[in-house]
Amino acid sequence: xxxxxxxxxxxxxxxxxxxxxxxxxxxxxxxxxxxxxxxxxxxxxxxxxxxxxxxxxxxxxxxxxxxxxxxxxxxxxxxxxxxxxxxxxxxxxxxxxxxxxxxxxxxxxxxxxxxxxxxxxxxxxxxxxxxxxxxxxxxxxxxxxxxxxxxxxxxxxxxxxxxxxxxxxxxxxxxxxxxxxxxxxxxxxxxxxxxxxxxxxxxxxxxxxxxxxxxxxxxxxxxxxxxxxxxxxxxxxxxxxxxxxxxxxxxxxxxxxxxxxxxxxxxxxxxxxxxxxxxxxxxxxxxxxxxxxxxxxxxxxxxxxxxxxxxxxxxxxxxxxxxxxxxxxxxxxxxxxxxxxxxxxxxxxxxxxxxxxxxxxxxxxxxxxxxxxxxxxxxxxxxxxxxxxxxxxxxxxxxxxxxxxxxxxxxxxxxxxxxxxxxxxxxxxxxxxxxxxxxxxxxxxxxxxxxxxxxxxxxxxxxxxxxxxxxxxxxxxxxxxxxxxxxxxxxxxxxxxxxxxxxxxxxxxxxxxxxxxxxxxxxxxxxxxxxxxxxxxxxxxxxxxxxxxxxxxxxxxxxxxxxxxxxxxxxxxxxxxxxx
Ligand SMILES: Cc1ncc(C[n+]2csc(CCOP(=O)(O)OP(=O)(O)O)c2C)c(N)n1
Ligand SMILES: [Mg+2]
Numbered sequence: 001x002x003x004x005x006x007x008x009x010x011x012x013x014x015x016x017x018x019x020x021x022x023x024x025x026x027x028x029x030x031x032x033x034x035x036x037x038x039x040x041x042x043x044x045x046x047x048x049x050x051x052x053x054x055x056x057x058x059x060x061x062x063x064x065x066x067x068x069x070x071x072x073x074x075x076x077x078x079x080x081x082x083x084x085x086x087x088x089x090x091x092x093x094x095x096x097x098x099x100x101x102x103x104x105x106x107x108x109x110x111x112x113x114x115x116x117x118x119x120x121x122x123x124x125x126x127x128x129x130x131x132x133x134x135x136x137x138x139x140x141x142x143x144x145x146x147x148x149x150x151x152x153x154x155x156x157x158x159x160x161x162x163x164x165x166x167x168x169x170x171x172x173x174x175x176x177x178x179x180x181x182x183x184x185x186x187x188x189x190x191x192x193x194x195x196x197x198x199x200x201x202x203x204x205x206x207x208x209x210x211x212x213x214x215x216x217x218x219x220x221x222x223x224x225x226x227x228x229x230x231x232x233x234x235x236x237x238x239x240x241x242x243x244x245x246x247x248x249x250x251x252x253x254x255x256x257x258x259x260x261x262x263x264x265x266x267x268x269x270x271x272x273x274x275x276x277x278x279x280x281x282x283x284x285x286x287x288x289x290x291x292x293x294x295x296x297x298x299x300x301x302x303x304x305x306x307x308x309x310x311x312x313x314x315x316x317x318x319x320x321x322x323x324x325x326x327x328x329x330x331x332x333x334x335x336x337x338x339x340x341x342x343x344x345x346x347x348x349x350x351x352x353x354x355x356x357x358x359x360x361x362x363x364x365x366x367x368x369x370x371x372x373x374x375x376x377x378x379x380x381x382x383x384x385x386x387x388x389x390x391x392x393x394x395x396x397x398x399x400x401x402x403x404x405x406x407x408x409x410x411x412x413x414x415x416x417x418x419x420x421x422x423x424x425x426x427x428x429x430x431x432x433x434x435x436x437x438x439x440x441x442x443x444x445x446x447x448x449x450x451x452x453x454x455x456x457x458x459x460x461x462x463x464x465x466x467x468x469x470x471x472x473x474x475x476x477x478x479x480x481x482x483x484x485x486x487x488x489x490x491x492x493x494x495x496x497x498x499x500x501x502x503x504x505x506x507x508x509x510x511x512x513x514x515x516x517x518x519x520x521x522x523x524x525x526x527x528x529x530x531x532x533x534x535x536x537x538x539x540x541x542x543x544x545x546x547x548x549x550x551x552x553x554x555x556x557x558x559x560x561x562x563x564x565x566x567x568x569x570x571x572x573x574x575x576x577x578x579x580x
Contacts, residue, residue: 036083041176066096067444140168204336229286247355258424277302411462440468496560
């Protein structure tokens with residue numbers, strides 16, 4: 001606790017204030033890092049937090065600070081903190097707060113706000129905005145603190161809301177006046193709350209466990225689907241045991257890659273389009289049946305048309321009871337925290353669990369081996385110019401040699417090819433665009449990943465994707481973070497080949513400056529910039545980046561014709577019936 005003292009004639013009274021109580025409340029709860037961007041009314045808060053021993057990581061744009069807080073929350077199960085100024089700073093942080101909520105990442109966006117009396121009468125204050133009202137529909141919970149004595153409760157409520165149950169984003173509104181409010185230090189100290197058991201376990205009901213086990217036991221073609229909820233849970237050993245003891249093939253969703261090594265014999269990732277329609281019982285572990293899984297129906301799942309359900313039965317493990325039946329019937333809902341659910345299943349399977357029929361496993365292995373062989377042949381090619389495959393063959397080797405490195409990934413083709421080509425070996429090492437497929441997470445995630453883990457970070461970025469947060473390469477250099485950004489530069493969004501059909505001087509909307517040298521951006525801030533046109537150059541530069549831990553940006557030139565519209569999700573583009 002930091003105290004301020006004032007001497008009056010009568011006595012010396014120890015005082016504290018809003019600034020110090022916010023810092024003390026966060027520290028009391030084990031929060032040691034703030035991602036943010038200073039300005040009125042929170043500049044002094046950032047200084048004082050640093051003076052109080054917190055790590056304060058200052059960004060160039062709040063969206064990136066907010067994305068950093070979100071992914072720090074995912075990696076640590078502690079709410080990541082983003083601190084911004086009022087109205088515009090708050091709004092800049094809001095997209096990532098909403099994205100965090102959608103992805104179930106625990107974070108707290110703390111924004112300073114203007115004077116309530118003026119805001120509420122709409123009298124035109126400096127950066128006037130009713131931030132609480134705007135944040136509410138976009139996050140899991142939103143709170144405002146008006147009195148210094150309520151800071152302890154406000155921070156405690158924000159922490160609980162962020163991490164308990166299904167995690168998500170929380171907004172905490174701190175008006176400017178609050179920071180300077182002085183109160184008696186002892187009163188302040190007593191008002192703080194160290195949150196006990198912020199994310200209580202939620203034990204599944206025994207009958208629900210039995211129902212799930214019954215279904216699984218009688219399955220002829222079972223499949224386990226691991227989502228990023230399973231990765232978040234940090235129940236890695238139990239999840240691996242469950243998969244291995246049951247012998248059931250599994251598919252990892254993007255951010256669940258590495259929960260078991262992608263090279264695991266039971267991974268069915270290379271036979272996805274065979275196992276989804278073919279399975280008779282599917283157990284979802286922290287994965288939702290949203291668009292990323294074609295809503296659990298349609299042709300992907302063996303349905304006869306886009307809306308039709310397949311023949312499979314579903315077991316779903318999720319902390320939120322409302323998730324059940326969201327898209328198709330869930331035959332065995334298993335509601336609880338993933339760690340508790342998985343350990344209850346493990347206890348129930350005993351030691352004489354029969355492995356799935358060989359017919360199913362052999363059929364998967366056959367598809368898988370064929371697809372892996374095709375992939376290996378494609379990766380071995382060395383075309384000029386370099387394409388996604390030949391470049392990713394290098395990235396794949398670098399991650400294999402450095403399994404503790406964290407892979408951040410965004411783009412369209414740059415995302416989809418990386419996800420399918422680059423194997424992950426450890427949990428929570430792949431961080432990407434998540435549920436929304438949002439661009440702009442790249443540098444915020446990279447900074448946070450490096451700060452939180454101390455491990456090298458490799459960011460594979462489409463050239464468009466990078467542009468959303470590119471200025472943070474200065475942040476990476478300023479904090480000297482071991483981040484290697486690789487830009488897959490194909491001169492545009494999806495491809496660099498579109499032309500303006502009118503023949504006018506403007507280039508097509510998807511096309512950027514040709515042959516741009518993103519590596520020079522890194523030079524500007526003292527990092528290492530490399531221009532790579534061949535896999536050999538890319539390999540050398542990546543190896544050096546990882547071993548030197550120097551901030552590095554590699555401009556990897558990719559064939560501008562190689563990508564497809566929207567990567568793998570071309571079919572989501574609406575089509576005009578009119579002839580062009
Ligand atoms: C915030 C946001 N804006 C726009 C989009 C649409 N979008 C999807 S991928 C993408 C960029 C794809 O280009 P690039 O990153 O260069 O990857 P490439 O396919 O060229 O490898 C865009 C703009 C989005 N997903 N999110
Ligand atoms: Mg591109």
